[in-house]
Amino acid sequence: RLQEKIKDVFRNLSGSGKISEKNIEDGIREIKLALLEADVNYKVVKEFVDEIKRESIGQKVISNVNPVDLFYKIVYEKIKEYLGPENKGFDIKPGKTNIVMLVGLQGSGKTTTAAKLAYFFKDKASPLIVGADIYRPAAKEQLRNLAVSNNFAFYTEDKDPVTICKNAINYAKKNLHNLVILDTAGRLHIDNELMKELVDIKKAVLPDYIFFVADAMVGQSIVDVAKSFDEHLDINGVILTKFDSDAKGGATLSIKKVTGKSISFIGVGEKIQDFEVFYPERIASRLIG
Amino acid sequence: NLFKSDITEEIIEKIEEDLILSDVSVDTTLKIIKRFREERKKNSREPIEIFKNIIEEIMPDNNLKIEKGRLNIIFVFGVNGVGKTTTIAKLAKFYKDQGFSITLAAADTYRSGAVDQISVWAERVGVHLVKHEGKSKPSAVIFDAIDSAIARERDLLIVDTAGRLHNRENLIQELEKLNKILKTKAQDAYKYNLLVLDATTGQNALQQAKTFSEHIGIDGIFLSKIDSTAKGGIAITIANELKIPVVFVGTGEKLDDIEDFDKKDFVESIFE
Numbered sequence: 001r002l003q004e005k006i007k008d009v010f011r012n013l014s015g016s017g018k019i020s021e022k023n024i025e026d027g028i029r030e031i032k033l034a035l036l037e038a039d040v041n042y043k044v045v046k047e048f049v050d051e052i053k054r055e056s057i058g059q060k061v062i063s064n065v066n067p068v069d070l071f072y073k074i075v076y077e078k079i080k081e082y083l084g085p086e087n088k089g090f091d092i093k094p095g096k097t098n099i100v101m102l103v104g105l106q107g108s109g110k111t112t113t114a115a116k117l118a119y120f121f122k123d124k125a126s127p128l129i130v131g132a133d134i135y136r137p138a139a140k141e142q143l144r145n146l147a148v149s150n151n152f153a154f155y156t157e158d159k160d161p162v163t164i165c166k167n168a169i170n171y172a173k174k175n176l177h178n179l180v181i182l183d184t185a186g187r188l189h190i191d192n193e194l195m196k197e198l199v200d201i202k203k204a205v206l207p208d209y210i211f212f213v214a215d216a217m218v219g220q221s222i223v224d225v226a227k228s229f230d231e232h233l234d235i236n237g238v239i240l241t242k243f244d245s246d247a248k249g250g251a252t253l254s255i256k257k258v259t260g261k262s263i264s265f266i267g268v269g270e271k272i273q274d275f276e277v278f279y280p281e282r283i284a285s286r287l288i289g
Numbered sequence: 290n291l292f293k294s295d296i297t298e299e300i301i302e303k304i305e306e307d308l309i310l311s312d313v314s315v316d317t318t319l320k321i322i323k324r325f326r327e328e329r330k331k332n333s334r335e336p337i338e339i340f341k342n343i344i345e346e347i348m349p350d351n352n353l354k355i356e357k358g359r360l361n362i363i364f365v366f367g368v369n370g371v372g373k374t375t376t377i378a379k380l381a382k383f384y385k386d387q388g389f390s391i392t393l394a395a396a397d398t399y400r401s402g403a404v405d406q407i408s409v410w411a412e413r414v415g416v417h418l419v420k421h422e423g424k425s426k427p428s429a430v431i432f433d434a435i436d437s438a439i440a441r442e443r444d445l446l447i448v449d450t451a452g453r454l455h456n457r458e459n460l461i462q463e464l465e466k467l468n469k470i471l472k473t474k475a476q477d478a479y480k481y482n483l484l485v486l487d488a489t490t491g492q493n494a495l496q497q498a499k500t501f502s503e504h505i506g507i508d509g510i511f512l513s514k515i516d517s518t519a520k521g522g523i524a525i526t527i528a529n530e531l532k533i534p535v536v537f538v539g540t541g542e543k544l545d546d547i548e549d550f551d552k553k554d555f556v557e558s559i560f561e
């Protein structure tokens with residue numbers, strides 16, 4: 001396991017020695033392998049280990065400090081640095097209609113998350129869930145069922161997504177819902193027409209919060225996907241779903257590093273309560289044990 | 290000759306990066322590079338051609354034998370959101386166009402809107418769907434679907450199941466039970482266990498494949514969403530470690546967005 005491998009690397013480093021380029025090389029390699037196996041993006045890993053190397057070399061190994069712990073601490077701190085400070089997430093602002101928009105690739109968990117968000121804020125707000133996916137068979141039914149079985153108001157109509165969202169905001173105001181959650185259809189970041197549709201929705205309703213919803217099991221390509229969604233929409237935060245899988249979730253590091261946007265929430269199951277605020281420390285230990 | 294070996298090292302580094310960025314595991318990438326170095330000694334072909342050959346050899350051949358004149362059952366499973374239900378619609382159209390008589394089983398009785406979703410697809414393709422209204426169990430739907438397919442002398446029964454994470458023991462046990470029902474109740478049928486894998490998935494795909502393989506066995510893989518920018522290198526890792534073939538790929542959200550898996554095309558796309 002990683003901790004034992006790092007121990008072996010520093011076995012020969014005695015007290016009052018320094019961490020040198022030579023003995024760090026193997027430790028760096030082990031970290032590199034662990035991060036790649038955790039799906040952290042290749043280019044992000046390269047940057048990460050270069051910085052670890054620079055910060056570790058020349059560090060004095062004081063006689064009562066275990067070099068393994070020292071190296072580990074540097075790595076741990078670097079992961080926390082890459083993930084950014086704890087994210088306050090999103091808060092309901094009083095006296096206005098708070099509008100949240102969910103976007104992402106096909107099957108990432110947006111529709112389920114729409115219901116979870118409503119549930120998460122049910123005591124702080126009166127949610128209106130909006131079905132703006134007009135493409136996927138029975139997408140509106142899926143969301144309507146989730147809304148109805150959890151006693152949430154639901155809005156949709158037989159129009160295009162921009163119109164649905166605009167009318168939903170008016171409906172919310174009339175019916176005193178101060179939190180509107182817009183569920184959109186899954187799409188590829190390279191589908192120009194569908195990306196434009198998201199931009200049109202944004203322009204029409206000016207959401208307070210746009211969340212990029214991503215699957216925690218996603219691989220190397222998520223960096224390009226996240227960048228593209230961010231460039232088109234200037235997203236406010238990220239929601240990582242299926243965190244209850246045994247995926248190490250390296251996407252968290254890559255997405256944050258490349259877009260600067262933080263993970264606000266994680267989905268930890270299929271039920272409406274399976275939703276939590278994200279804390280960076282959880283990923284650090286998951287990534288490197 | 291020294292100059293030539295320098296070029297080769299550069300090429301190896303570039304290939305290593307390509308493979309990792311394609312979601313091939315570090316382990317499989319290193320194995321491929323090791324094979325390349327051995328091949329390179331006795332083979333003066335272009336390095337990239339040697340790499341392509343090595344990878345093509347890793348990927349097993351198509352083993353799917355759907356034939357008329359008997360009941361064929363495709364049992365479809367995989368983790369949440371990978372494209373199982375949409376894939377079943379595509380498979381139904383694919384085989385209907387070849388003259389197969391088909392029944393679909395709506396055995397995802399759990400997720401909101403799941404039965405509605407497959408109902409829309411069944412209607413669009415024009416195939417019979419066995420489903421239960423209201424609360425029901427997957428085993429009950431499968432029982433009825435097998436009876437129905439046999440009574441109507443169908444050539445093909447495709448079974449949809451709920452998405453499930455491989456680390457959810459109770460859900461895997463449920464899948465084992467459904468697999469057993471299919472084996473025992475339709476003993477004379479040709480049964481094919483099809484894992485649907487999302488091409489955008491990272492290294493977790495190997496764990497998914499290992500778990501499903503250990504518990505119910507996987508005959509082949511449907512690699513969905515290769516129209517995304519992900520390369521689907523997970524298929525190479527799984528081929529290398531578990532010897533399971535990819536038989537189809539999903540290239541979009543419409544009924545015709547399905548293609549037979551072509552090793553050459555796949556390997557070409559990894560390196561473009």
Ligand SMILES: Nc1nc2c(ncn2[C@@H]2O[C@H](COP(=O)(O)OP(=O)(O)OP(=O)(O)O)[C@@H](O)[C@H]2O)c(=O)[nH]1
Pocket residue numbers: 105106107108109110111112113133136139184185186187241242243244245266267268269270274369370400452454
């Ligand atoms: N285990 C687990 N499953 C989840 C989680 N979030 C969503 N799912 C499941 O993932 C699958 C896909 O969820 P959807 O909400 O339909 O995904 P979507 O992004 O709306 O899909 P499209 O609209 O087709 O793009 C469903 O089976 C959900 O139950 C999660 O946090 N954990």
Ligand SMILES: Nc1nc2c(ncn2[C@@H]2O[C@H](COP(=O)(O)OP(=O)(O)OP(=O)(O)O)[C@@H](O)[C@H]2O)c(=O)[nH]1
Pocket residue numbers: 106107136186188367368369370371372373374375376397400403450451452453513514515516517538539540541542546
């Ligand atoms: N781009 C693309 N999208 C796909 C492909 N296959 C399926 N999808 C989309 O992926 C999303 C999820 O598809 P589903 O068929 O509902 O997936 P599923 O595995 O049945 O999901 P659960 O039953 O909830 O586990 C839908 O938006 C599909 O349109 C594909 O090959 N390419």
Ligand SMILES: [Mg+2]
Pocket residue numbers: 110111112133139184185186
């Ligand atoms: Mg949806």
Ligand SMILES: [Mg+2]
Pocket residue numbers: 373374375397403450451452
């Ligand atoms: Mg499904």
